[in-house]
Amino acid sequence: MPEESMIVGNTVLYGAIEGECYFRGVAGERFAVRNSGAVAVVEGTGDHGCEYMTGGVVVVIGKTGRNFAAGMSGGVAYVLDEEETFRSRCNLAMVDLEPVAEEEELMRKIHHHGGDLEWHGRVDVSGDMTKHDDERLFQLISNHLHYTGSSRAKHILDHWEEFRPKFVKVMPVEYRRAMQEMEDLRTGRSRPTAAE
Template identity: 50%
Template sequence: MRHGAAGLPRDSLHLHFHGQAGQSLGAFLAPGVTLEVEGSVNDYAGKGLAGGIIVVRPDAGARFVAAEQAVAGNVALYGATAGEAYFCGQAGERFAVRNSGACAVVEGVGDHGCEYMTGGTVVVLGRTGYNFAAGMSGGTAFVYDLDEHFQNRCNIESVDLESVWQEEDQALLRRLVEQHAACTGSAKAASLLANWDAALPLFVKVMPLDYKNVLRRQAEAAHDAETASATEEVFHARGENEHA
């Protein structure tokens, strides 16, 4: 009640777990709460995530390469509305389905990633499965396409694939990769950041066509309003000069 609908300040409660978590860890997790797991999580991790933070990374003593192993099951972040999630390793199928506002970084996903996504931002630092972005109508995804075959695994009926050339996109992407490295200690993220100029051209921006059209119309409306305002100022200035 003290903090209202906004919830607790970021990271007010930080819970640290070891081992394997069952299904739906952090479901509907509220703002201000961070769940950190050293181990792995089962299906539906972060279901309905509503402002909290989930961090999953292998145990410190693990001898495998994190980016090559699964640390999360299927349907992680289903229906998430806000918050952040960082997975140091791969996730299963249908990652971030119907995500409408959460930001997430993962090092690989199975089939149907970002299916029906309507908002938020997803960064994939590795290979995706097939049918990525099917029915995606909002939000943005950035995929590290090392083998340059991502277009064959993405469902392009409703999205455009672009290079990450805009400065605001570059800044957002780097910030999320840096946050992922800081939260998880990811060797994959650290390697990309150490060679950022070479890594950046291999990222693909997945942009829903509907969302892109909305942004274009908004930009055009803002430009028209700015032009109209400038024209009006010139008109009034001329009128004042004529009456002087």
């Protein structure tokens, strides 16, 4: 059972700055520690996943160990939380947990293609990480299925409307603030300050 088998050892992606990887199986402890730009999909992690992560995107379509996201200051992670217990295993000192909102455009594409929609290629990791979570997550899991033949990924994609609400987005608080400030500068919009 790949989704229950350890396939990569401890500290895989330590300090990775770019690239993509798809693991049909579970990673050991400290998966993606200090990841600063790589994209990864894995079917479970040991303790301390995404520790000190500063960039990139990590998708976990299985269980995580304890202390997930300790010291995570950038990038985002999406974790499948089927048993609604992830909050107790996540270090919330620097991150917020957010739902993955349904995007109408993605649902139209899925229904138009009879549920058989897949994306292949690299997700835009430089895009706005405060938006398009539904599409980014669907694309990465589709890539995972394409590259690994994962039965777990296929089941999730075939039942997307059921599984999407079970994903949690792990978003570093200061990273979100910085992304919003950059967007405000780009659009010329200003937000009220605490004094206002």
